[in-house]
Amino acid sequence: MQGKIDVFRHYETLLGEEQGHGIKISAENVPAGSMTWLVPDFSASSGGHINILRFMALLKGLGFPEQRLVVAEPHRWRSAAEAQAALNASFGDQGITVSLGARSIEPSQYLVATGWQTAYWVSKYRDAGCRLYFVQDFEPAFYAHGTEYALAENTYKLGLTGITAGSWLADKLRIDYGMRAIDFSFACDLDLYRPYGRRPNKTRHIFFYARPVTPRRCFEMGLLALKRVCDQMPDTAVIFAGWDVSGYQIPFHHLNAGTLAVSSLPELYSQCDVGLILSSTNLSLLPLEMAACGCPLVINRGPNASWLMSEEEVYYCDLEVDSIAETIMEALRNSEETAKRAALALRRAKRVSWKAEAEKISTFLREIG
Known part of the structure; x- marks a missing residue:
């Protein structure tokens, strides 16, 4: 019946589905150091995506040469080529390959969830050597204590290994949810952020x-x-x-x-x-x-x-x-x-x-x- 809210389409998509064949991951069947990052749809102004792309580019130069970005549904792109062009225009061409839809994930040594909406898909994908979770905030707190709070919180119980923005998150995930986690600290672009001369002002x-x-x-x-x-x-x-x-x-x-x-x-x-x-x-x-x-x-x-x-x-x-x-x-x-x-x-x-x-x-x- 038209006009009714379709809970199933939205939430069942978030919960993901089993994918892959359970192959043994080795250098013989996937490129060594290959990384696939599953992300919500991106925009140039998203601080979370800026951080993700920053680490993808840096890791590419540190012995993890194959970096793939998979954009989860829902997204606004008509084709992977359109998304690729937008990514390169927004963040620079870092040699990162883009594909669309969680069902387009391919075998890799490392598979990385980002926002909580991607974590269920990553946890259910069997053809990855390591399943990781790039956690930038305690996302359950973005919601009232209801369905989405619980769904977001439950992603910390999926057995993924955390890479967290700062020590507070790493400690929280270890203590409250028993996750294995490593944290990175923050830095900034010193070519951009630097002191300018102060102008005289009485206010x-x-x-x-x-x-x-x-x-x-x-x-x-x-x-x-x-x-x-x-x-x-x-x-x-x-x-x-x-x-x-x-x-x-x-x-x-x-x-x-x-x-x-x-x-x-x-x-x-x-x-x-x-x-x-x-x-x-x-x-x-x-x-x-x-x-x-x-x-x-x-x-x-x-x-x-x-x-x-x-x-x-x-x-x-x-x-x-x-x-x-x-x-x-x-x-x-x-x-x-x-x-x-x-x-x-x-x-x-x-x-x-x-x-x-x-x-x-x-x-x-x-x-x-």
Whole structure:
């Protein structure tokens, strides 16, 4: 009957199906070091896909030459050639082969799930030497406690080996779900993210990573705290970036920068007196990228958010309105201490590299492969 919701088509697709013949994987029947990554449909602005493609390109140069990207359903591409062209245009031609649909997976030494929607397919595919799970956040927390929360959480019980974005996730998967997991830390592109000269300005600027469409980024709590800051420090203005917030009532001096080109971010970060970054789940890449531009940071305290940088490098606040507001004002008033922390954070950003993190993962892959 038309108009009815088809639960079966959607969720049974997510649950995957048995594939493969159970062949013994060796260098005689699959290329050594071959890797296949099953991903949800991609876009150029997706931070998760940027990370995946980054590691695919780096691992390709570290002894894992055959890198394949399989785009799971649902996707918007009419052909694999169209998806390949879009991938190359968005991320550069890294020699990564694209195919469409989870049923197009071919035998390989390593098969990697990415978003939770791909994990069931990977767990049920029999012609892979190692089945891995590239976990960038605790995805059950993206949902209310219902079907999708449970389906996402259950992917950590499928016996896949985790490669996680940061130590918090690795510890959580080991302790709560008994997964084997290795973590990589974050880095940033230092050719892009670097300090620009500060322009003279009588107004102090707070950068806020504002993502009202992403609940885990705690937009509303940040907005409440920022109003208190601006009420008490009227020479302060807030720059909102990450999403268009023009539909919100914002009763203080601010700029709605919306979604910006990546190339424009370093100079913007460099002009700010403090950056506020909130997250109720795993950190984004933003703290290290902003630190590389010399911007002092305020981040919420907690094992999910404080694993990357120390108390000497950034200001930590509790995830509550009063604490956020008070910590921002402390950072703005104590310029000497704030400059000291920003300098230490900048030094950290300059010491880390994506290549070093990929080398760590490549060593692990050889150990288990």
